[in-house]
Amino acid sequence: MARPSPRAERTSCPLPQLPASVYEDAFDLAAVGMAILSLGGDYLRVNPALCRMLGYQAGEWGERSFGWLDHPDDPPIFLERLAEGDPTGADVERRCLHKDGRWVWVRLHLSVARDAAGAPMYVVSQWVDIQNLKQAREAVRASEDRFRILVETAPMGVMVVDAEGSMEIANVAAQHILGFSSATPGSLAGHLRAISWRDAETDEALSPESMVLDYGPTGETARGRSVRFRHPGDATDRWATTRSAPLRGPGGRIDGALAVVTDATREQMLVAELARLAHHDVLTGLPNRRLLRETLERAIDAHEDQPLSLLLVDLSGFKEVNDTLGHEAGDALLREVGRRLRSIPRDSDLVARLGGDEFAVLLPSTGHAGAEEVAQTILRAIRAPIIHEGRSVEVSAGIGIGLFPEHGQDASTLLRHADVALSQAKQGGGGIGFYAASLDENSLARLSLGTELRTAISEGQLRLCYQPLISLSDGAPVGVECLVRWEHPERGLLAPSLFVPKAERTGLIGPLTTWVLDEALRQQQSWRREGINCDISVNLSARSFHDEDLPATVMGLLERYGARPESLTLEVTESVAMEDPEQAIAMLQRLGKRGVRLSIDDFGTGYSSLGYLQRLPVHQLKIDRSFLANIMADAGAASIVSFIMGLGQSLDLEIVVEGVETEEVTGMVTSLGFDLGQGFYFGRPMPADALARWWREHETSAAGAMLSSLHGPRPAAV
Numbered sequence: 001m002a003r004p005s006p007r008a009e010r011t012s013c014p015l016p017q018l019p020a021s022v023y024e025d026a027f028d029l030a031a032v033g034m035a036i037l038s039l040g041g042d043y044l045r046v047n048p049a050l051c052r053m054l055g056y057q058a059g060e061w062g063e064r065s066f067g068w069l070d071h072p073d074d075p076p077i078f079l080e081r082l083a084e085g086d087p088t089g090a091d092v093e094r095r096c097l098h099k100d101g102r103w104v105w106v107r108l109h110l111s112v113a114r115d116a117a118g119a120p121m122y123v124v125s126q127w128v129d130i131q132n133l134k135q136a137r138e139a140v141r142a143s144e145d146r147f148r149i150l151v152e153t154a155p156m157g158v159m160v161v162d163a164e165g166s167m168e169i170a171n172v173a174a175q176h177i178l179g180f181s182s183a184t185p186g187s188l189a190g191h192l193r194a195i196s197w198r199d200a201e202t203d204e205a206l207s208p209e210s211m212v213l214d215y216g217p218t219g220e221t222a223r224g225r226s227v228r229f230r231h232p233g234d235a236t237d238r239w240a241t242t243r244s245a246p247l248r249g250p251g252g253r254i255d256g257a258l259a260v261v262t263d264a265t266r267e268q269m270l271v272a273e274l275a276r277l278a279h280h281d282v283l284t285g286l287p288n289r290r291l292l293r294e295t296l297e298r299a300i301d302a303h304e305d306q307p308l309s310l311l312l313v314d315l316s317g318f319k320e321v322n323d324t325l326g327h328e329a330g331d332a333l334l335r336e337v338g339r340r341l342r343s344i345p346r347d348s349d350l351v352a353r354l355g356g357d358e359f360a361v362l363l364p365s366t367g368h369a370g371a372e373e374v375a376q377t378i379l380r381a382i383r384a385p386i387i388h389e390g391r392s393v394e395v396s397a398g399i400g401i402g403l404f405p406e407h408g409q410d411a412s413t414l415l416r417h418a419d420v421a422l423s424q425a426k427q428g429g430g431g432i433g434f435y436a437a438s439l440d441e442n443s444l445a446r447l448s449l450g451t452e453l454r455t456a457i458s459e460g461q462l463r464l465c466y467q468p469l470i471s472l473s474d475g476a477p478v479g480v481e482c483l484v485r486w487e488h489p490e491r492g493l494l495a496p497s498l499f500v501p502k503a504e505r506t507g508l509i510g511p512l513t514t515w516v517l518d519e520a521l522r523q524q525q526s527w528r529r530e531g532i533n534c535d536i537s538v539n540l541s542a543r544s545f546h547d548e549d550l551p552a553t554v555m556g557l558l559e560r561y562g563a564r565p566e567s568l569t570l571e572v573t574e575s576v577a578m579e580d581p582e583q584a585i586a587m588l589q590r591l592g593k594r595g596v597r598l599s600i601d602d603f604g605t606g607y608s609s610l611g612y613l614q615r616l617p618v619h620q621l622k623i624d625r626s627f628l629a630n631i632m633a634d635a636g637a638a639s640i641v642s643f644i645m646g647l648g649q650s651l652d653l654e655i656v657v658e659g660v661e662t663e664e665v666t667g668m669v670t671s672l673g674f675d676l677g678q679g680f681y682f683g684r685p686m687p688a689d690a691l692a693r694w695w696r697e698h699e700t701s702a703a704g705a706m707l708s709s710l711h712g713p714r715p716a717a718v
């Protein structure tokens, strides 16, 4: 093979004849290291760049020969073989010994210079320092390794697809969660297409592509999506959340996507269980008051032209059974009554236990005559003796009936009127009573609350009561919830349930909420001046929460009273937050940005979807008190408790337990690790001056208790 001679190469580039010194300058001024070697490996000449690279003076190279700098692990290079035409070693990366003893990575090019006849004359070498390049490559490899291990071992599923949706990577967790194995042939798109996907929130069908290629048009990371699907492995319903982001190639072009999938099945099951617990009575398994109310509201909405009857059933003689035969007998009796009631009406009817010895039956599409007939059957069924542990027990009942639409056009009115009918029936010695307006002379329903309420706000008839929130870990008070009352000139102190819903309907809620916020912040400022530093919580109704001006109002008041935004918590109920989640998120973000703390009230009653819950920018969850009652009664609810704790921890939320009424419950919720407690056991809602006294007492006693638990009993003061 004819090798081009160096001279031939040179003449191929037509340059003017230059003096030989120019070539010497080029050699000496080159930025890369250069050396001319004899075929025997002697250094004939080295340039300054090479001297700098390896730390030797020009004069020091004379005694050396090629190879003396070699690392023992790098293969030797034989110049004679190179001269014979063997290219091995002509272009290699290797380590060279620096004069100071360290190894320097270089890229070495060797070329043999030949005379006109092609005979080898000497070797020209070029040395490029690639130390930095080498380190950068090493770093990339190490980081790739780390990421590979991370992806392989991560508990969440990770999938990478190319722009066509073919799978490049699906880690073990992804295969496990979505039910395919890496051994199954086919693209990721194929696997995903084999499953039918639904949006967990809206139940809409989703395209398989949207599982991974779901990012915005400009390529921003998609907000997480909750999906429901049937697992190909065991055909059970599963829930997962996915979040995808585009991957960009050279030039910023999107050439694939990465999706992260987390299994949310367990959480979803627990959320459903939570909702069930919140809507059922543990003792009898029947729907509770809340579910009755919700069903009643829905039934009224759905059948405006159909009659509907609501029966409230109250036992007589139950208390005696409880007192003489004990709680167990009482519980057994209630369960049996529940069973009998359940067996009477049709499937479409609802039987609920409202608490204590009170039950309710909701009969859709049933008018006066039908309701009376069912009521008679119920009375007979309840009067039939109940055998408990060989003893025969007898109770009777009174039944109050409210009819829709004649006795009330909405759920609250109907419930209240059925209750009026029930008291009448019981006063009359049991039996059945229908509501009549004449029974209701003294009932609050007759107040024209609307117009009066307006006066109440402007004339200062509203009051705030303050109920303490306690840190469960040390018993110290941390804040108060502000609860509104109406000091009615004739009716006395009215509870919020009697006028807040009315205010909400009549548009008076705006002024009411502003009044509450103003009064709460004013009171907080006045306490602060007395040395009581107390965070405050204020309730927002649905209308106030959706009021566009709310953030501005809140900020104005915070400023007026010089309050830190973090010292104010706004509470909205879970159902309000879930009504229009997107809007709720936007509003919570607007408020949260200003530093105000946000809380989800009555948590556990609103059927939250987990996906939304994770996206709500809130600081606190308040567990509804009905839920706490159920937990105490239901041993199986432990998993729910641990779920809520886990949820709180993973979302970094403070958890408040409401409705703590006994020492026993306090012990339980404290040992479970809840953060804050609120309830009659710690303190009832009280007026401002009473709260100040309470606070002083408990602040010091809590601090004392904490100190003595840390340091043993404190020495008595002398």
Ligand code: C2E
Binding pocket: 467, 482, 483, 484, 495, 496, 497, 500, 513, 516, 539, 540, 541, 601, 602, 625, 658, 659, 660, 661, 678, 679, 680, 681, 685
């Ligand atoms: P909420 O926000 O759940 O407030 C807690 C309610 O539970 C209060 O009733 C409180 O007195 C009661 N409570 C506290 N501890 C216990 C306990 O240990 N056992 C029992 N059985 N109950 C306990 P209250 O003051 O009658 O308020 C009822 C509801 O009225 C509040 O429920 C809240 O939703 C609403 N509300 C109160 N003030 C306002 C307000 O200023 N604005 C709005 N929009 N709603 C308010």
Ligand code: CA
Binding pocket: 481, 539, 571, 601
């Ligand atoms: Ca509240």
Ligand code: CA
Binding pocket: 601, 602, 622, 624, 625, 658
């Ligand atoms: Ca609450």
